[in-house]
Amino acid sequence: MAYATNSVLLTDLYQLSMLNGYVQQGMHDEAVFEFFVRRLPEKRNFLLACGLELALDFLEGFGFTEAELEWMASTERFSPQFIDYLSTLSFTGDVYAAPEGTVFFADEPILRVVAPLPQAQIIESRLINILHVHTLIASKAARCVMVAPDKLLVDFGMRRAHGAEAAMAAARASYIAGFAGTATVLAEKEFGIPSFGTMAHSFVQAHDSETESFFDFARSQPNNTVLLIDTYDTEAGAHKVVELKPRLDELGIAIKGVRLDSGDLDALSRRVRRILDEGGCERTAIFCSGNLDEYSIHRLLSAGAPVDGFGIGTRLDISEDAPSLDCVYKLQAYAGRPRRKRSTGKATWPGSKQVYRYEASGGFFSHDVLTTADDTRDGEPLVEAVMKGGRRTAPSPSLERIRERTAEQLARLPEPLRSIDKAPAYEVNVSEQMKALAARVDREFF
């Protein structure tokens, strides 16, 4: 795993083949590409834009290293002239985008790249790769936050995320969506996201006595004593916690919480709450984990299960009920002329676009209008300039700022869209200008 994930060779071969073609034909005119999602997954009423700052990092750092160029030459697939061209290549274009944490819908471009064609083309695969996984997981995490707005939610999914980057993306995306933090330590080091952790079954098992494992753990983690009580028998585990309390009181150690990771969490959380309360552990919180997602959390909380927090793992990190988005990055104009793809079921609107969002009373989103970028309206525009000439127009917002913005956006979601069940689609209207442009492009090209 010693390869660099920021290598420009993390791309599809056809990008290099096309680049070669563009360069040979001298096609360096300005291209406009847009990133959007063609259709929302069946189980999503909205999406949350995420990953932009990492995508901008990628664009700012874009460039071939000597080692990459040497390897490319060694494949004998490309001419020395083309390799020379690549050695000078960087990204010098403009980017317009919706800030991270923006709610968006099908067909709405949340990112527009305006750059010489080869530059705008070569970045496609990795740009999609970055925006996709972050947006995917942020959108899933937002659903968890909506069903448990007052609970402590923690990303527990690193081990079954699809590799290192997916784990880091999950930590960042879920924090932006409103999670309290993550179990992934590297996400605290790299992004400043609070990390949380308790203990695993192996810790209990490695001790000859469950009670002694709790005692040892408490002494080694006096400020963060959360005990996992389901290794052998959950209720018996809760009784052991109560029995341990006097010994820990003497040492000044409070039992902050217990974790349940298996079984009927509704029934068990109630019984454990009673055991803890009757044993003088009223302030010990109950934390649950184990194949949880927004559906099971919603069921637990609707039933009144006395749970204070949730560790959400695999189903969050892989966005289990919708593990991919039908997202694309499409050429919309070249050399000043709008273009469109007309492939069956995959036709696109041509040209640079803007989305205007309108609000109803109470600040709730009422509907959007998808229109041409030169059509100015009174709604709130979705995309704004974030990069000019290959450099950010402003410093990156802090993760806290992005998180606040996300909360503001989620608070403005119309009530029906807040449901984890399927809601009627949010209204996105296509402007007359947009339709007229598509008709004109069709007349010119076909």
Next chain:
Amino acid sequence: MAYATNSVLLTDLYQLSMLNGYVQQGMHDEAVFEFFVRRLPEKRNFLLACGLELALDFLEGFGFTEAELEWMASTERFSPQFIDYLSTLSFTGDVYAAPEGTVFFADEPILRVVAPLPQAQIIESRLINILHVHTLIASKAARCVMVAPDKLLVDFGMRRAHGAEAAMAAARASYIAGFAGTATVLAEKEFGIPSFGTMAHSFVQAHDSETESFFDFARSQPNNTVLLIDTYDTEAGAHKVVELKPRLDELGIAIKGVRLDSGDLDALSRRVRRILDEGGCERTAIFCSGNLDEYSIHRLLSAGAPVDGFGIGTRLDISEDAPSLDCVYKLQAYAGRPRRKRSTGKATWPGSKQVYRYEASGGFFSHDVLTTADDTRDGEPLVEAVMKGGRRTAPSPSLERIRERTAEQLARLPEPLRSIDKAPAYEVNVSEQMKALAARVDREFF
């Protein structure tokens, strides 16, 4: 994305907390952990072990850097003594594992770690993270190979894989499973996997004429002319290919293939085949892509669609019909005593284990026996020593060797398991020795 994916801090916080506890209690005795999948996904009849070589790389390279130790100290979460301990930590244990490409089933440990408890514990999260995504995608890819054994299959999924590492894992895992290669260039550079590529719609769109885009592309890729013909109208695109043939013949350029990426691929591939054949392009292959997986490929080929190859993207790279495996890494023994977890629905068999596989006539797998590691039998043992004292016992096999082994394994799958539909579960028997050990452990502990 400047973080190192091989950082030892790519772990769950509780691993560090537990380590701290183990070190404080002086619990450095030998531990045995095993990695296995608790249940097969509904849509899988078998799994293909993958990722071992990368997991061994991780173990051989395990160690905290100065920067990581400094950061840990800065969190003030751990004592200076513990940080000192970490600074000397490496992995010095033994590993037993099934080679990559081994077919396996639920509850069968494909990897066993025997090491001092802190070492065996701290590697858990990342070890699972590596083995999970590779095994997940290899198992999906094997299904694609089984429905199209004589076709050219190429991994096209990088853009919607969950991050950089997932994309690289998909390229490697699908190649091991029998794919011809990948579109991901970095996988050719890093792993030597053949890369394939054609052109995108944007290339066609950037040109004012589709025919000229084909001509330009062919001239820039004379040895790899595969033309994407569905940007505007697939049949019209095929006619343009035929019309272009004489001009390319003059230049000595053969049209190796056309790619269809949308619409009714069954009907279109037949019409395109006829157009190509009638136009003298009998040797031009038809390559299909666009939301494909083993189900749609099976339908196309069963119906007799004249398709020569498939680019399989998103649904492969995210293992769409089973995007995660219920895989775990569990403590099975500590300090010479077998242990087991008894959590509801998650109980495990205790102690070090071995799986013996038996074959029926024709070399097909007939059944397995899960037993204790000290029980020697005449079947074929699944796991073997691959690491002693933290170092590999043999050099890594080449990817080609792993690929051959995988093909051998797949050829020995009993016919019912080769179906992409649900088959009766393969027979895995638990030995009397194993059951007796579990009963003994229960008597001692409970």
